[in-house]
Amino acid sequence: MAIRNIREMGDEVLTKKCKEIKEMTPRTRELIEDMLDTMYEANGVGLAAPQVGVLKRVVVIDVTGESPYILINPVILEKSGEQTGQEGCLSVPGKSGQVTRPNYVKVQAQDVDMKTFELEGTELLARAICHELDHLDGHLYVEKVEGDLHDVTQNQQD
Ligand code: ZN
Numbered sequence: 001m002a003i004r005n006i007r008e009m010g011d012e013v014l015t016k017k018c019k020e021i022k023e024m025t026p027r028t029r030e031l032i033e034d035m036l037d038t039m040y041e042a043n044g045v046g047l048a049a050p051q052v053g054v055l056k057r058v059v060v061i062d063v064t065g066e067s068p069y070i071l072i073n074p075v076i077l078e079k080s081g082e083q084t085g086q087e088g089c090l091s092v093p094g095k096s097g098q099v100t101r102p103n104y105v106k107v108q109a110q111d112v113d114m115k116t117f118e119l120e121g122t123e124l125l126a127r128a129i130c131h132e133l134d135h136l137d138g139h140l141y142v143e144k145v146e147g148d149l150h151d152v153t154q155n156q157q158d
Contacts, residue, residue, distance in 0.1 A: 004038045004052040009092045009140060011053075018048075018055045018136040021072050024114050028056065032112060035060045036068055044090045046128045048135030051091050059132035063124045071109035071119070074133055078106040083123060087131060087141045088152065096152045097145030101127045 007013055021028060031054055039047040039060055046061040062068040081103030088096040105126045107119050121129050131141055142149060 002034045002037060003041050004034050006038065006042060006047075006051055006090050007053050009089075009142065011091075013050050013053050013055065014091055014135070014140060015138045016050065016055055017138050018050055018057045020057050021110070021114075024112060028058070029112065031056070032058060032060065032070055036062075036070075039068075039090075042090050045124070046132045047090065048132045050135055050138070057136050059136065061125070061128045061132055063128055069119060070112055071107065071129075071132075072111065072114070074107050074109035074129070074136070076105055076107050076129070076133065077118070078104075079126075079130075080104045083127065084146075085127070086150075087127065087145075089131070089141055092140065092142060092149075094151055094153075095142075095149045097142065097149045098147055099127075099131075099141050099144045100146065101130045105129050107133075 035047050045063045048059045049056045057073045059071050060068050079102035083103040084100045086096045087099040104122050107129055110116055
């Protein structure tokens with residue numbers, strides 16, 4: 001268990017495409033544990049591996065604070081609807097901006113045992129899934145912001 005340093009916008013690692021995870025290793029398990037610790041410590045609702053400087057296709061998400069989802073090699077299978085709302089990112093501290101995302105997504109991923117599963121999400125979970133998956137391809141939400149980025153003092157960020 002360890003808290004890792006969260007990389008911020010401007011760091012090149014956040015602009016790179018991540019590599020697929022082919023097998024679970026002790027090193028990757030440790031990465032995932034650390035990502036969970038780091039996300040909770042920062043009061044985030046999601047974290048992607050490149051945000052801690054690792055170019056692997058894994059994200060952790062917890063929109064309720066009770067049960068985290070660990071998504072390895074996630075792929076969006078379906079999306080529908082639309083939601084527009086404020087979004088933030090632990091890699092863009094103190095800012096938020098309006099982003100339109102699908103209101104529903106269905107994603108396929110592997111769990112820590114590399115078993116394939118599907119996850120459906122609506123509203124905040126759908127938003128978090130889309131946001132975190134963008135990180136795996138080197139994209140930040142600021143590319144999608146409608147209007148200006150705003151300063152926030154205290155806000156839940158992902
Ligand atoms: Zn983010």
